Amino acid sequence: MHKDIATPIRTKEILKKYGFSFKKSLGQNFLIDPNILRKITEYAGLTEKSGSIEVGPGIGALTEHLARNSKKVLSFEIDQRLLPILQDTLSPYDNVKIVNEDILKADVKQVIEEEFEGIEDIMVVANLPYYVTTPIIMKLLSDKIPLRGIVVMLQKEVADRISAKPGTKEYGSLSIAIQYYTQAETVMVVPKTVFMPQPNVDSAVIRLTTREKPAVDVIDEEFFFQVTRASFAQRRKTILNNLTSQLPDGKSKKEVILGSLEKAGIEPTRRGETLSLDEFARISNELHPHFK
Numbered sequence: 001m002h003k004d005i006a007t008p009i010r011t012k013e014i015l016k017k018y019g020f021s022f023k024k025s026l027g028q029n030f031l032i033d034p035n036i037l038r039k040i041t042e043y044a045g046l047t048e049k050s051g052s053i054e055v056g057p058g059i060g061a062l063t064e065h066l067a068r069n070s071k072k073v074l075s076f077e078i079d080q081r082l083l084p085i086l087q088d089t090l091s092p093y094d095n096v097k098i099v100n101e102d103i104l105k106a107d108v109k110q111v112i113e114e115e116f117e118g119i120e121d122i123m124v125v126a127n128l129p130y131y132v133t134t135p136i137i138m139k140l141l142s143d144k145i146p147l148r149g150i151v152v153m154l155q156k157e158v159a160d161r162i163s164a165k166p167g168t169k170e171y172g173s174l175s176i177a178i179q180y181y182t183q184a185e186t187v188m189v190v191p192k193t194v195f196m197p198q199p200n201v202d203s204a205v206i207r208l209t210t211r212e213k214p215a216v217d218v219i220d221e222e223f224f225f226q227v228t229r230a231s232f233a234q235r236r237k238t239i240l241n242n243l244t245s246q247l248p249d250g251k252s253k254k255e256v257i258l259g260s261l262e263k264a265g266i267e268p269t270r271r272g273e274t275l276s277l278d279e280f281a282r283i284s285n286e287l288h289p290h291f292k
C-alpha cells in the first residue's frame, strides 16, 4: 500500500511542491489524520462493488481511502489549481475520475449514468466545504440520485440540526427535510486539530441512510417543505400564527387554516418545534387543496 497523503508531513510536502495556498472562500480545510479518514470510510460501509461520489477531493486525502475501498470513485472539484496536484497524488489509483465542476451546477445523475455503469451500490462520502454544506446535501437528496446513503464531515452545529428530534432547540425545517428522505445520525465528533488549516467551528461526521420510501406520505413534497419552513419562520410563534403570516393569502384564509389544523388533529396553539414529521404531513395534506 502507498504512503498516506493525509499525514501532516506529506501534506506539507505536497502543498510546498506546488506552491498551493488555501482559499478560505472555497472551504479548503484539508484532513491530515489517516485514522479519521479510515473511520469515515468504514462508516460508509464500502465494498469492492461500491461506487463512491466525493465532493471536493482537495489534494486527495480522502479520495485515496475511497479508491482503496471502492470499485470506482467520482470526485467533483471546483478548484482548477488542484487538478495537476491530484493527477500526481492519485497516480497509484486507476479507479478515480476527477470532474472539474461545481457540484451545485453539475448534472450528477448524468455523470453517474456515464461513469457508474453496472454499479448498484452508490455512496456519497466527503469532507464538505462548510460554506455550502446544506445546499449540497439537499441537492443530492432532492435530485433523486439512487444513493444508499451519505457519510460526510460538516460543522457540528449543522450535524446537530440535521439529526435533531422534535422538542429540541436544534429541530427545524432542515431536520425535517433531511429526515424525510433519510435516517440521520451523528456518528463522530471531530477535533479541529485534524485539519489544515484548522476551521473556526467544531466538526462532526453524519451518516444519512436513504429510506426505501420517504418517511411520510405527502400529496405534494414541495408544499410539505413550504409548510414546514413556514411553521418555523418565527420559532416562538404558534403554528397558526406562522402559517397565517407565511402562506400566500394566509391572513385572509385564517379560518381555512384553523379548519385544516382541526382536521389534522393539531392544536393551533402548538409550536412548530413540537410537531413530528407525521403531524406536519397531516397538516400539509389538509392544507393542500386550499393552497394549490
Ligand code: SAM
Binding pocket: 026, 027, 028, 029, 030, 031, 032, 055, 056, 057, 058, 059, 060, 061, 062, 063, 076, 077, 078, 079, 101, 102, 103, 104, 126, 127, 128, 129, 130, 132
Ligand atoms: N477532501 C479533502 C480533504 O478532506 O482533505 C478536501 C476537503 S475541503 C473541506 C473541501 C473541498 O471542496 C476543497 O477541495 C474545495 O476546493 C472543494 N469545493 C469547494 N466548493 C466546491 C463546490 N461547489 N463543488 C465542488 N468542490 C468544491
